[in-house]
Amino acid sequence: MKKIYLHPLPIRIWHWINAGGFILLILTGANIRNIIKIFSVETAVEVHSWAGFILLANYGIWLFYYLLTLKIKIYIPPLHRPVEFAKKALTQAKFYGWGLMVGDQNPHHSTPDHKFNPMQQMSYLMIMALLIPVQIITGLFLWDPKFFSPIVDLVGIQVIDAIHIFLWIFFSAFIIVHFYLATLGHTTWAHIIAMFTGYEEEHEEHEEHGHAEEHGHGEEHSHSH
Secondary structure, eight states: OEEEEOSSSHHHHHHHHHHHHHHHHHHHHHTTTEEEEEEEEHHHHHHHHHHHHHHHHOOOOOOOHHHTTTGGGGSSSOTTTTHHHHHHHHHHHHHHIIHHHHHHOOOOOOOOBSOOOOHHHHHHHHIIIIIIIHHHHHHHHHHOTTTHHHHHHHHOHHHHHHHHHHHHHHHHHHHHHHHHTOOOOSSSTTTHHHHSEEEEOOOOHHHHHHHHHHHHHHHHHEEEE
C-alpha cells in the first residue's frame, strides 16, 4: 500500500474549519427558521453571524493560499480538451452510478497536481467560485440590510432571502452527499483519516493501473515522433 501526500496542512485546517462552520450554519439556520430548537432565536442569530464571519475569513485564507501557491489550477477543468474531458466525466459518472455497486475500481487516480476527478472539478469549481461567494454576500445583506440598503432596495430583501435559503438547502444536501462519498475509499474511513494525516493510501491495484496508464502514454508519445 503506497501513501501519497495529498492534503497539505493548511488545506486540512481550512477543510475542518469549513466543515464545522458549515454544519453550525446549517443547524443555526434551521433554528432561526424554527425547523429545530437548539438555542433561542436571538442566540441562534448571533451564533449564525459569528460562524458566517469565521467562514468568510476562512474562505479568504483558502483563496489566498491557492492563488499564492498556484494550486488553484487543480479546480479548473481542462476545457481546452473538451472531448477528452467529457469522456472522463462520463466514465466517472458511470463509476458513481454503477461501478461502485459492482466493485469496479475508481477510474480517477489522485495525485497532488490532479487531485480531483472531472465531476469533482466541475462541482467544486462551481461551489468555490460561485455558490459560496453568493451565500456569503447574501448573508452579509441579511446581516445588516440597512448598511447595504442601496443593493438590498434594488434587488429586494425577499429575493435575497430566497437565494440564501435555497443555498442553505443546497449546502445541507451537499454535506450529506460529501460525507457519503468520503466513505467510498478502500476502507470506510480512509479518505476521512487522510484529511487528518494528509496522506491518502493508494490501493495496489490502482497503483498498478496508474503505472500502466503512464507506460501507455509514454508509448503513445514515442510513436508520435
